[in-house]
Structure formats: C-alpha cells, structure tokens
Amino acid sequence: MGRRRAAIVGAGHTRFGVLPATPRELLCQAVDAAVASVDRGFERALVGEAFLGTLGFSGWQLGNASAVLAEEAGLVGVPVTRVENACASAGFALRHAALAIQSGERDVVLAVGFEKMNDTTSTRRRYWLGVSGDTEWERLSGLTFAGVYGLMAGRYLHDYDCPPEALAEVAVKNHANGALNPNAQFQKPVSREKVLAAPRVATPLGLFDCCPVSDGAAALLLVGEEMAHRFTDTPVYVAGLGAGSDRLALQERESMTSLKATQIAAKEAFRRAGFERSSVQFLEVHDCFTIAELLAIEDLGFAEPGRAGALTLEGATRLHGRLPVNPDGGLKAKGHPIGATGASQAYEAFVQLRGAAGARQVPHAERALTHNVGGSGASATVSLFSIQ
Amino acid sequence: MGRRRAAIVGAGHTRFGVLPATPRELLCQAVDAAVASVDRGFERALVGEAFLGTLGFSGWQLGNASAVLAEEAGLVGVPVTRVENACASAGFALRHAALAIQSGERDVVLAVGFEKMNDTTSTRRRYWLGVSGDTEWERLSGLTFAGVYGLMAGRYLHDYDCPPEALAEVAVKNHANGALNPNAQFQKPVSREKVLAAPRVATPLGLFDCCPVSDGAAALLLVGEEMAHRFTDTPVYVAGLGAGSDRLALQERESMTSLKATQIAAKEAFRRAGFERSSVQFLEVHDCFTIAELLAIEDLGFAEPGRAGALTLEGATRLHGRLPVNPDGGLKAKGHPIGATGASQAYEAFVQLRGAAGARQVPHAERALTHNVGGSGASATVSLFSIQ
Numbered sequence: 001m002g003r004r005r006a007a008i009v010g011a012g013h014t015r016f017g018v019l020p021a022t023p024r025e026l027l028c029q030a031v032d033a034a035v036a037s038v039d040r041g042f043e044r045a046l047v048g049e050a051f052l053g054t055l056g057f058s059g060w061q062l063g064n065a066s067a068v069l070a071e072e073a074g075l076v077g078v079p080v081t082r083v084e085n086a087c088a089s090a091g092f093a094l095r096h097a098a099l100a101i102q103s104g105e106r107d108v109v110l111a112v113g114f115e116k117m118n119d120t121t122s123t124r125r126r127y128w129l130g131v132s133g134d135t136e137w138e139r140l141s142g143l144t145f146a147g148v149y150g151l152m153a154g155r156y157l158h159d160y161d162c163p164p165e166a167l168a169e170v171a172v173k174n175h176a177n178g179a180l181n182p183n184a185q186f187q188k189p190v191s192r193e194k195v196l197a198a199p200r201v202a203t204p205l206g207l208f209d210c211c212p213v214s215d216g217a218a219a220l221l222l223v224g225e226e227m228a229h230r231f232t233d234t235p236v237y238v239a240g241l242g243a244g245s246d247r248l249a250l251q252e253r254e255s256m257t258s259l260k261a262t263q264i265a266a267k268e269a270f271r272r273a274g275f276e277r278s279s280v281q282f283l284e285v286h287d288c289f290t291i292a293e294l295l296a297i298e299d300l301g302f303a304e305p306g307r308a309g310a311l312t313l314e315g316a317t318r319l320h321g322r323l324p325v326n327p328d329g330g331l332k333a334k335g336h337p338i339g340a341t342g343a344s345q346a347y348e349a350f351v352q353l354r355g356a357a358g359a360r361q362v363p364h365a366e367r368a369l370t371h372n373v374g375g376s377g378a379s380a381t382v383s384l385f386s387i388q
Numbered sequence: 389m390g391r392r393r394a395a396i397v398g399a400g401h402t403r404f405g406v407l408p409a410t411p412r413e414l415l416c417q418a419v420d421a422a423v424a425s426v427d428r429g430f431e432r433a434l435v436g437e438a439f440l441g442t443l444g445f446s447g448w449q450l451g452n453a454s455a456v457l458a459e460e461a462g463l464v465g466v467p468v469t470r471v472e473n474a475c476a477s478a479g480f481a482l483r484h485a486a487l488a489i490q491s492g493e494r495d496v497v498l499a500v501g502f503e504k505m506n507d508t509t510s511t512r513r514r515y516w517l518g519v520s521g522d523t524e525w526e527r528l529s530g531l532t533f534a535g536v537y538g539l540m541a542g543r544y545l546h547d548y549d550c551p552p553e554a555l556a557e558v559a560v561k562n563h564a565n566g567a568l569n570p571n572a573q574f575q576k577p578v579s580r581e582k583v584l585a586a587p588r589v590a591t592p593l594g595l596f597d598c599c600p601v602s603d604g605a606a607a608l609l610l611v612g613e614e615m616a617h618r619f620t621d622t623p624v625y626v627a628g629l630g631a632g633s634d635r636l637a638l639q640e641r642e643s644m645t646s647l648k649a650t651q652i653a654a655k656e657a658f659r660r661a662g663f664e665r666s667s668v669q670f671l672e673v674h675d676c677f678t679i680a681e682l683l684a685i686e687d688l689g690f691a692e693p694g695r696a697g698a699l700t701l702e703g704a705t706r707l708h709g710r711l712p713v714n715p716d717g718g719l720k721a722k723g724h725p726i727g728a729t730g731a732s733q734a735y736e737a738f739v740q741l742r743g744a745a746g747a748r749q750v751p752h753a754e755r756a757l758t759h760n761v762g763g764s765g766a767s768a769t770v771s772l773f774s775i776q
Contacts, residue, residue, distance in 0.1 A: 066472075066762075068636060077634070077652055084451065096487075103488075103492075104391050104490070105490065135448065245454070378452050379452070379467065
C-alpha cells in the first residue's frame with residue numbers, strides 16, 4: 001500500500017512444444033516478442049535489470065545462464081539474476097522483478113522464464129526431472145513426480161469420495177482451452193471417455209492427467225507505475241505478490257491433499273492487493289497434473305476442501321463458467337517448459353486483462369490470479385494483476 | 389537516496405575447507421551461527437523471506453535447494469529463493485535480500501551462501517566447475533577456469549610489463565591474512581620463493597595462484613534500518629549496491645585485462661552510496677586466481693590500469709598497508725566454496741566494521757567494499773557497507 005507498483009507494458013511468448021529452436025533462439029524469440037509488443041516508445045536500452053527463471057534442464061548451461069540471457073536479449077552490461085525454484089522459477093523471477101521496481105532500484109525490468117526439455121534422452125530427462133524432488137527419500141525410493149502427485153490424487157479421491165471423472169474433466173476443459181490457444185503444445189480437444197480410458201501413469205493418474213515435456217519461453221517487461229502510460233494506454237498492474245514454502249518431501253508435510261505453500265502465498269497476495277477473491281475473474285493455476293488444479297482451487301481459497309471436483313464437474317471452471325481456470329489450456333494442454341511456466345501464466349494475465357486473448361478471451365476480465373508451484377509444493381508464488 | 393536501507397544485525401560463517409559436514413549440516417551451522425550472533429531480541433520466526441546463493445555443485449540437490457534451506461533454517465512456510473549466478477550467486481542473493489527490505493516488502497531477511505564441493509571425484513568436479521564457463525566455445529576447446537584466468541594473466545603481464553612477482557605477492561599476502569583467520573581453509577603463510585617455484589597449473593598461474601576447492605557456508609541477517617537498534621548497538625548498513633554483466637566467453641569481451649561487469653557494478657554502488665572511494669578502508673575482492681585480485685583493484689577504481697601490481701609489491705594492500713585487500717585471506721587462502729563466497733565477503737565486512745575481527749582487524753574500518761564475480765566476469769556485484 002502506498003508503495004510504487006510495477007506495471008507490465010509488454011509480454012512475449014514462444015510456441016510451447018517439441019521445438020527445433022535452440023535455447024538461445026527461444027530466449028531471443030520471447031524477449032524480441034515482448035519488446036515488439038510494447039505499444040510505443042520502448043527500446044531495450046531502457047532495461048535496467050533482468051531476471052531469468054530456469055531449472056537449467058538437461059545441463060545445457062547449468063551455471064551462469066543469466067549471462068546468456070544478457071547476450072541474447074541485447075542487454076550486455078545489465079545485471080541479470082538467474083532464479084531457480086524448480087517449476088516455480090519464473091514465478092519467483094517475476095516476484096523479484098516486481099520488487100526491484102517497488103524498491104525504487106530500477107525503473108524498467110525484464111523477467112524471462114525458459115526451458116529446453118526436448119534435447120536429451122528420456123532416461124536423462126527422468127534424472128533432470130528428479131533433481132527437483134527430495135533427493136534423500138523420494139528419489140531413493142524411486143518416486144517420480146507423477147508418483148508423488150499420484151499419491152496425492154489417490155488420497156484426495158478417497159478422503160473426499162470424489163469421482164475420478166472430476167480429474168478427467170480438468171483434462172477435458174484444459175484441452176478445450178488449449179485448442180483455442182495458438183501457443184499451446186496441444187491444440188486438440190479430448191473427450192472424457194478418451195481421458196478415462198488412457199493408460200495409467202501413476203494410478204489414479206493416466207496419460208491425460210499429466211502435463212507434457214515442453215520447450216518454450218515467455219518474457220515480461222515491467223516498469224514503475226508512474227511511467228506506464230508512456231508506453232501503453234493499457235498497462236496491467238502487479239496488484240499483489242505472495243510466496244510461501246513447505247517441506248520438500250511429501251511424507252514430511254502436514255497434509256497430502258493441500259499445499260500449504262499455496263495457502264500462505266494466496267493469503268499474502270490478497271492482503272497486499274487489498275481486494276477480495278470474489279473480484280477476480282479468472283485463475284491461472286499450476287496444473288502439472290489434473291489433481292494439482294483441484295488442490296490449487298481449494299488452497300487458493302476459491303472452494304472448500306474437497307469441493308473443487310464438484311465445481312469442475314458442474315462446469316464452473318470452464319472458459320465461460322463462473323470462474324474460468326486456465327483459459328490458456330494450463331500446463332496440461334499449453335505445455336510446461338519448467339522454468340517458463342510462471343512467466344507464461346503472467347503473459348496470459350496480461351493478454352486477457354487487455355482483452356486481447358481472442359477466441360479464449362474471458363469476458364469482462366479486470367483482475368486475474370496466477371499460481372506457480374515448485375516441485376510438488378516445496379514453494380509457491382501467487383500474483384494478482386489488475387487493470388487499475 | 390531517501391530509500392529505506394537494509395542493515396546487517398547478525399552473521400554466521402562455517403569453517404571453509406575439506407569438511408566432513410553434509411550440505412544440510414553446513415546450512416544449519418551458518419544460519420544457527422548468524423541467529424546466535426545477534427546481540428539481543430532476535431528469533432528466527434521474525435524472518436520474512438530468505439535467499440540462497442548456490443551453484444548446486446555436484447548435483448546434490450540441483451533443483452529446489454531453497455526448500456532445503458527452509459527446512460534446515462527452521463523457516464518452513466517462509467518464501468526462499470535460490471539465486472544462481474555461478475561464483476557470484478551469494479553476491480546476488482545478498483543484493484536481492486537487501487532490495488526485499490528496501491522495497492518495504494519485508495522487515496527481516498536471511499541471505500545464505502553455500503557450496504559443498506568435496507563430495508565428488510575430481511573428474512566430476514571438473515565438469516561441475518565447467519558448467520559456469522561458456523558451454524559452446526570455452527568448454528568445446530577444453531578451456532578450464534584456470535585456463536581462462538591464465539590467458540588473462542599472460543596478457544596482463546605482457547601488456548603492462550608487470551613482473552610475475554606481483555602475482556606471487558598477492559598469494560603471499562592472502563596466505564598471511566588467512567593465517568590470522570580461524571575460518572580459513574589455509575592458515576599457513578607461504579614465501580614468495582615457494583609460490584614462484586610451485587608447479588604451473590595454467591602458465592603463468594601456478595598452484596599458489598589458484599584458490600582451492602572448498603566446502604562452506606555463510607549467512608547474514610538483514611533488517612530494515614529503522615529497527616536495527618532493536619537487535620544491536622552496532623548494525624552495519626548496506627550503503628550501496630551495484631551489479632553488472634558481460635559476455636560469457638572471454639573471446640567475446642572487449643578486453644582481456646579488465647572486467648567490465650566489475651566496472652559497471654562499482655560505478656553504480658558508489659553512486660548509490662554517495663561517498664568516494666577514498667573513504668573506504670578495505671576491499672574484499674574476488675581473487676579466485678591471483679591475477680583476478682590485480683584486475684579487481686583496477687576495475688573497482690582503486691588503481692589505474694596496469695598499476696595494481698606495483699601497488700601490491702609496495703605492500704599497500706597488506707593488512708596494515710594503506711588499502712588492505714582481502715584481510716580474511718580472500719578466496720585464495722580462506723577458500724572458495726562457490727555459492728558461499730559473496731556471503732562470506734559480507735560476513736567479513738560485518739565483523740571488521742564492528743571491530744570484531746581479532747588478529748586480522750583492519751584499523752579504523754568504517755566503510756568497506758565487497759566484490760563478487762560470476763564465472764570469469766560474466767556477472768559481478770559490488771556492495772558497500774558502512775557503520776552509519
């Protein structure tokens with residue numbers, strides 16, 4: 001309150017998917033698109049600091065990737081910080097980009113999220129995914145991320161007597177939304193029958209309950225709110241930021257059916273923003289697996305524990321439902337290039353709140369929430385955006 | 389100016405060296421020591437956010453290490469961000485910790501730097517060190533970090549007609565200082581003759597021109613300046629922060645005998661702090677190799693290009709010289725656990741400016757500069773500290 005807010009004035013997004021582009025090309029494409037998206041008067045020489053969210057998947061440039069961003073974004077000389085909080089890397093990168101503006105330290109900041117996952121073998125990919133899980137217990141027992149979320153899903157269905165159709169409906173909805181998003185990895189609707197009949201990956205989760213392996217990048221340009229109208233008539237403001245953490249291993253947590261890090265982050269973000277949940281028109285949540293979307297809706301405070309399944313089956317979270325969730329297709333259909341996701345979610349908030357989302361536009365969207373999770377809930381960010 | 393400054397009220401430091409401690413134990417030790425070092429009224433429940441600088445060396449917990457810090461520091465629930473800018477990881481972690489306070493977002497923030505390097509084979513260690521160099525050219529041509537700095541040293545000696553004794557004197561001085569530091573990896577003086585006669589690693593750099601492979605951690609507790617006196621009568625203020633970047637590969641840079649990232653960072657830090665170089669009593673610079681200390685003295689603006697060798701040979705940079713450099717022994721003798729170094733340097737500033745550095749105390753120290761470099765100069769931070 002009373003602090004200088006950050007405003008987004010430009011955003012860029014590559015296609016997500018199995019892409020021929022190299023890491024450097026992906027970074028370039030996202031940043032160039034963000035710069036080109038600013039309505040007027042912008043040049044990259046204005047950027048005073050940058051943040052890069054990436055897991056460094058496949059070890060392409062495991063250390064010092066920030067310098068590569070400086071090179072590819074035409075920002076040599078400008079400080080760049082690599083932030084790594086597993087799948088929440090870009091959510092945290094965005095957080096610190098906004099704080100760099102809020103602190104008065106910088107006027108113009110670039111936040112980029114990025115991952116290149118499809119340049120290694122599937123065996124090595126399993127290793128690279130595993131590095132964000134708990135090393136000492138989960139990896140020791142061979143537990144993959146699908147395995148961890150499978151345990152959470154099994155418990156959730158049991159505790160709340162929730163039908164598996166609720167999970168399937170998350171996939172159906174997100175694939176339907178993805179079909180309207182030209183950047184999505186999957187742009188094809190799927191039927192509930194197909195989802196339910198698919199091979200199991202980690203019971204009760206099947207193939208269509210899991211997000212894909214994706215390449216991609218997204219970039220955001222943030223400025224101090226007082227200068228936003230120099231660049232556009234329609235800036236989108238960062239209204240509130242929240243973040244939290246939890247224990248790394250699922251077995252150490254208080255609950256298997258809620259993420260405490262999300263709860264903490266959401267509470268803080270709404271306190272900072274000073275508005276109510278009821279004034280938010282849509283959510284971008286971290287649906288790395290279908291169960292994760294149900295947990296997120298509850299942990300963010302938009303449904304009572306155990307009620308998100310029914311809400312989903314009623315159609316409330318569809319694009320034209322009363323609370324659209326993941327209008328861009330979510331991690332499920334849009335894809336989940338690990339370090340890119342938090343920035344991609346903010347891109348969607350930016351585009352939707354400006355009414356520029358085309359076929360997937362959420363009607364009358366003035367406030368949006370994005371939610372990014374690291375690992376299976378070890379960390380989370382929640383960001384609130386508004387047009388005023 | 390006029391912004392809320394961050395003040396350091398506590399700092400902890402493990403021994404640096406080849407340690408039996410596990411990564412979790414090292415994190416614990418540094419944080420516990422920092423908490424215990426606060427003079428009064430502190431409890432870890434006050435910490436609102438934390439930053440962890442680490443390269444993630446040896447892949448122990450490559451992703452999501454931030455959650456491990458939350459667990460080991462007793463901060464589960466609190467947002468933790470892992471920052472990775474190679475050897476400058478903790479310098480950048482400290483920067484963002486200070487900005488989180490400057491922004492008004494947090495009142496109490498923990499910054500930790502950490503690395504466990506001695507838990508893998510020397511072949512794998514070479515890999516892990518290599519990941520922070522330029523992947524596409526330097527690694528392709530088999531260039532190690534000693535090789536990169538060897539090229540810089542060769543060029544420097546040639547261009548400025550500097551005698552190799554100047555490099556040796558950096559090692560002699562830093563080993564002498566390390567002998568007075570109970571946390572240093574090497575606590576034994578060396579003679580100039582021994583340094584000059586040692587086996588070459590990457591000509592003109594010999595064994596004693598190179599920092600060792602180290603385990604260790606350091607932690608800092610920062611608070612908003614208005615609350616600093618609640619915790620201590622002798623806080624140390626973060627007076628100015630600066631940061632910069634450069635191209636990743638040496639061959640792409642404008643100069644082989646200066647680091648532009650350091651120059652940019654220093655210029656900014658002094659501008660923010662509002663005081664002159666002449667009012668700083670000592671420097672903690674990033675001497676990963678002896679040549680790096682000479683370059684730093686020049687790039688930071690404390691000597692003209694090519695003059696740092698003579699300054700060193702005159703004894704000006706010794707503990708009781710007119711501008712002490714690396715009173716703690718520097719990376720050279722104290723050790724260089726990659727992600728820990730930036731935090732360790734700030735620890736030294738804190739201890740020295742409070743007059744608590746014992747045998748290695750710099751007389752009348754009221755202002756100090758710390759300088760942390762990522763890779764061979766791809767990024768750098770400069771931080772200025774003062775007692776007022």
